[in-house]
Amino acid sequence: MAKKKKRVGIFSFTCDEGCSIFLVEIFNKKLAGWLEKIELVYFLSIKDHTDAKNMDIAVVEGSITSEEDKKRIENIRKNSKILIGMGSCAITGMPSCYRNNLNKEQLKEISGHLKKFKFLPKCMGIKEVVKLDGEVPGCPMDDKKFIEVFEKYI
Amino acid sequence: MHKCDLDISINKLSKIEGHADLDIKIRNGKAREVNLRVEENRRFYMQAVEGKPALAAPQMVSRICGTCSVAHLTCAIEAVEKALGVKSSEQTIIMRKLMMYSLMIRDHALHLYFFALPDIFGIDSILDLANNKKELIHEALHIKEAGNNLSNLIGGRAVHAPFEVVGGFVNMVDNKKVKPIVKELKSIRKYVLNLAEIFYQCQWELKRDTNFVALTTDDFSFLEGKICDSRGTCTMEKNYGKRLTKVVMPYSQAKGFEFEGSEYMVGSLSRLNLNQGSLREKTKKSMKKYLKLFPSDNIYLNNLAQAIEIMHSIDHSIELLENTEFKKEEIIKPKKQNGKGVGVVEAPRGTLYYSMEIKNGKIKKAGIATPTAQNLLNMREDLRELVSGVCQSANPKNQWEKIIKKQAERIIRAYDPCMSCASHFLKVNWK
Ligand code: SF4
Numbered sequence: 001m002a003k004k005k006k007r008v009g010i011f012s013f014t015c016d017e018g019c020s021i022f023l024v025e026i027f028n029k030k031l032a033g034w035l036e037k038i039e040l041v042y043f044l045s046i047k048d049h050t051d052a053k054n055m056d057i058a059v060v061e062g063s064i065t066s067e068e069d070k071k072r073i074e075n076i077r078k079n080s081k082i083l084i085g086m087g088s089c090a091i092t093g094m095p096s097c098y099r100n101n102l103n104k105e106q107l108k109e110i111s112g113h114l115k116k117f118k119f120l121p122k123c124m125g126i127k128e129v130v131k132l133d134g135e136v137p138g139c140p141m142d143d144k145k146f147i148e149v150f151e152k153y154i
Numbered sequence: 155m156h157k158c159d160l161d162i163s164i165n166k167l168s169k170i171e172g173h174a175d176l177d178i179k180i181r182n183g184k185a186r187e188v189n190l191r192v193e194e195n196r197r198f199y200m201q202a203v204e205g206k207p208a209l210a211a212p213q214m215v216s217r218i219c220g221t222c223s224v225a226h227l228t229c230a231i232e233a234v235e236k237a238l239g240v241k242s243s244e245q246t247i248i249m250r251k252l253m254m255y256s257l258m259i260r261d262h263a264l265h266l267y268f269f270a271l272p273d274i275f276g277i278d279s280i281l282d283l284a285n286n287k288k289e290l291i292h293e294a295l296h297i298k299e300a301g302n303n304l305s306n307l308i309g310g311r312a313v314h315a316p317f318e319v320v321g322g323f324v325n326m327v328d329n330k331k332v333k334p335i336v337k338e339l340k341s342i343r344k345y346v347l348n349l350a351e352i353f354y355q356c357q358w359e360l361k362r363d364t365n366f367v368a369l370t371t372d373d374f375s376f377l378e379g380k381i382c383d384s385r386g387t388c389t390m391e392k393n394y395g396k397r398l399t400k401v402v403m404p405y406s407q408a409k410g411f412e413f414e415g416s417e418y419m420v421g422s423l424s425r426l427n428l429n430q431g432s433l434r435e436k437t438k439k440s441m442k443k444y445l446k447l448f449p450s451d452n453i454y455l456n457n458l459a460q461a462i463e464i465m466h467s468i469d470h471s472i473e474l475l476e477n478t479e480f481k482k483e484e485i486i487k488p489k490k491q492n493g494k495g496v497g498v499v500e501a502p503r504g505t506l507y508y509s510m511e512i513k514n515g516k517i518k519k520a521g522i523a524t525p526t527a528q529n530l531l532n533m534r535e536d537l538r539e540l541v542s543g544v545c546q547s548a549n550p551k552n553q554w555e556k557i558i559k560k561q562a563e564r565i566i567r568a569y570d571p572c573m574s575c576a577s578h579f580l581k582v583n584w585k
Contacts, residue, residue, distance in 0.1 A: 014195040016574050017171065018220025022313045024264065028299035032292075040281065065195050095217045098202035106201045113196060117407060140220065140313045 006056040006154050009042030011076055013062030013069050013126065015096040019087035020061050022140040026147065037154045055080040057153050061141075063089045063096040065123040077130040082153050084134035087141040090126040095139060097123035158183035158545035160555055166193075167563055169269040171221050172573025176562060178537065183545035185538040190530060190566070192408035194573040203520045208234050208512045209320050209488075211520065215508075216314045218522075219574045221264075223314050224257040224305070225501035226508075228377075233508040234320050236392075237495030238488035245483055246322045247377070248474055252308045253318060254376045254499065255467035259301030260312060261502040262422075262460040265570045266349060267294035270457050273564055274356055293345040297464070300338045304471060307335055321487060327480035336475050339468050343440070346468065350444050350461040360565060361451040362539045364532055366424035367413055369500045374425070374432040374466055376500035382428050383418065384449070391498040394507055398523055401531060408573070410530035411523055417531035420504025421569060422459035423450070433462070434469040441465055453536055456568050460502075491515040501525050503570055524575035536565050 012020055027034075042052045052058075058080035064070050077083055089096040099110065100123055113119075126132065134149040136142060160180040167174050172194045179187040199218050203211045212230035216223045228250055235242065242250075267290065268280050277283065283290060302312045309315030310325060317325040369391070371379035382388040389397060401410040412418070427449035430438075438445060441462050447455060497508040504525030511519040544558050 014197065016197075016217050016220040016223070018217065018223060018313045021220040021264075025260070025298065025302045025312050028295045028302060031295065035281075043279065043281075065197075069195070095214070096197050099198050102198065102201055106198075106204070110196075110198055110201065113407075117195065119195070139217070140311075 003037075005039040006037060007041045007054060008038045008057045008059065008154075009052050009055045009076070009080065010040070010059045011042065011052075011061075011072075013060065013073060013090075014065040014123070015062030015087075015089045017061065018140045019089070022143065023059070023086065023146070026143050030147065034154065052076065053079050057082045057084065057150075059084045059086060059150070060126055061086040061090055063093045063123050063125060064129050065097070065099075065119055067118045067120060070120065070129060073126055073130055082133045083130065084136065084149060084153070085126050085132040086136050086146065088137055088139045090132070091135050091137055093123055093125035093128065097125070099123055158551075158554065160558070162555060162558055162562070164559060164563065167566060169272065169567055170571050170573065172571075174566075174571070174573050176537075176566070178541065178558070178562070180541055180545065180558075183542060185541040188534045188537045189405055190403070190533060190537075191406045192403075192530075192573050194407055196407050200520050200522060203517045206517050208238065208510065208515055208517055211510065211517050212320065213314070215520070215522075219524075219572060220313050221572055221574065222257060222261060222501045222503070224253050224309065224312075224318075225499055225506050227315060227318055228253060229497040229499040229501070229506045229508045230510070231318065231320050232497030232499065233495045233510040234497075234512070235488075235495065236497065237493035237510050237512045238320075238490055239493065240321050240486050240488050242322060242486065243483055245478070245481065248478055249308050249323055249327070250318070251373075251375045251377055252304060252471055252474055253315065255471045256301045256304035256308065256312070258376070258467040258502055259464055260298050260305070262464050263294060263297040263301065265502075266353070266457060266460055267291075269567055269570070271352070273567065274352065290348075293342075293348065297342045297345055300335075300342050300468075303335055303338060307331055319485065321485040322483055324485065326482045329480055332475050332480075336472055339472050339475075343465065343468060346461060346465045347440065350441065350458060350465070353458040353461055354444050354447075356454065356457075358454040358564065359452050360454060360536060360540060360543075360561075362453070362536055363451060364535065365413060365416065365418040366427045366449075367418045367420050367505060367528075368424040368428050369498055369505055370425075370429040370432070371500075372432055373470065374429060374434070375470065381498065381505065383413070384424075384427055392496040394498055394505075395496065395509055395521065395523065398507075398528075403530060408527055408530065410534075411528045412531060413528070417535050418528070419453070419532045420525050420528050421456055422463050422502075423453065423456040424504065425500060426459040426462060433466045434473070436469045437462070437466040453565060454568050456570070460570070503572055503575070504528060524572075526569075526571045526573065526575045529569050529571065533566055533569060533571070537562055540565060
């Protein structure tokens with residue numbers, strides 16, 4: 001019997017989506033082969049009908065800046081055996097967490113927005129909020145390293 | 155006539171770059187409120203660059219958008235160069251054109267195949283294409299890869315290209331690698347013809363009289379020229395910001411823009427409406443049948459326009475690559491440390507504007523108008539038009555809501571909006 005395909009989801013949090021765009025470039029050469037081993041159950045905004053439950057691998061990018069972000073990542077963590085962080089935002093929060101370094105005056109300027117949209121007191125990397133099983137550093141992430149980490153789990 | 159009163163909500167629009175929701179309140183057949191809410195969390199790059207070295211700012215703002223990072227990078231570099239009196243070499247300009255072309259090829263292909271095609275074939279995602287159409291996936295990946303390889307050759311990477319800086323490129327193009335890239339670019343032309351035919355066959359239509367605005371360049375290179383509109387006026391790049399007014403959109407993390415006091419459209423459709431004469435001759439010949447449809451008020455033709463632009467980007471890149479012997483050049487250093495400058499380029503989704511005020515080599519103030527933010531009000535008016543059309547149509551009343559929902563998503567998608575970009579806007583109006 002053919003081996004059951006790994007259920008994989010790709011998710012984006014607060015960032016420029018540069019790592020997932022870079023991932024889609026990696027797909028140019030790799031997707032066809034990977035689809036023999038994986039099923040994409042959640043693919044950013046490319047699919048309408050998605051079910052992000054019981055995943056084997058979730059691949060995530062970005063930072064956690066709002067209450068909503070935090071709820072979502074905790075939920076994804078619960079629903080996935082393996083969590084791989086793409087890029088330096090996921091690991092350290094930077095560069096998407098620049099707001100942590102703004103001066104007092106600038107913070108005052110944006111404070112209304114932070115409150116209105118329920119931003120957290122501090123912006124964080126995903127790694128600070130939940131456990132990452134695999135990490136791919138870089139901005140954008142290093143492509144060879146991603147392939148190595150991802151292929152280890154599929 | 156039936157009474158058309160509906161409250162429509164679409165939570166998380168799919169197949170667009172980033173996160174947005176839509177609410178439409180319809181009373182008496184008219185869209186009383188259209189709230190297109192950008193839900194992309196703001197990252198405050200316009201604040202973050204303040205006080206940073208001007209030479210480092212472009213790589214920073216490149217991180218505003220991973221999708222079109224090359225456009226942000228190139229445009230911010232232009233603004234800094236103008237502020238500090240740097241005049242780039244001819245070779246640098248050729249390389250920047252090639253970078254913009256590589257971006258158009260990759261990014262338009264991503265939008266057309268991954269976001270727009272599923273609507274046309276009535277499927278959820280491109281991965282669900284029926285077996286007899288599966289080759290389209292390979293064609294999509296092939297086109298994207300050719301664009302990606304061109305980005306790598308010139309800029310070192312497709313996302314946040316490390317070689318492109320103020321004053322030039324830090325790495326020299328390896329002339330030996332040019333030939334295979336040219337060959338690859340030639341090999342994808344036939345796929346682009348297939349793609350254009352699909353959008354040509356698509357009968358969808360939403361026409362509305364609006365103003366089309368674009369940076370028009372002599373060689374359709376997206377880089378340097380005058381900003382013109384379909385009402386017949388033109389502006390120099392440095393004065394563009396003065397003609398824009400920022401508009402608050404309730405409940406949204408983004409703001410919209412008016413041009414000369416009304417909504418307007420930027421993007422591929424505008425560029426083709428205003429400047430199709432500047433396309434490459436080879437492109438004009440191959441795309442003759444399709445080019446006859448322009449100029450047009452039909453927003454859906456934005457997608458066909460994107461396909462035509464992929465072809466132009468391929469054809470002009472081939473010419474530039476075949477006619478350039480790349481040489482090593484020094485980076486040109488700024489002559490001064492203070493000044494104000496404006497950069498304008500045509501990003502895939504339309505006109506992108508940066509203004510930089512620099513003091514002692516550091517950014518004092520930075521401003522930006524992204525294409526998606528500029529299109530928000532035009533989308534809103536298109537959605538109103540859609541609603542009145544459907545409410546007056548012969549469709550059974552119990553279908554109205556379904557039809558409006560489906561077509562509203564399609565219309566928004568036709569613009570290829572990018573919400574990461576939309577959440578960045580000018581802090582101040584530069585008057
Ligand atoms: S690490 Fe860089 S490329 Fe990746 S999401 Fe963050 S800002 Fe974008």
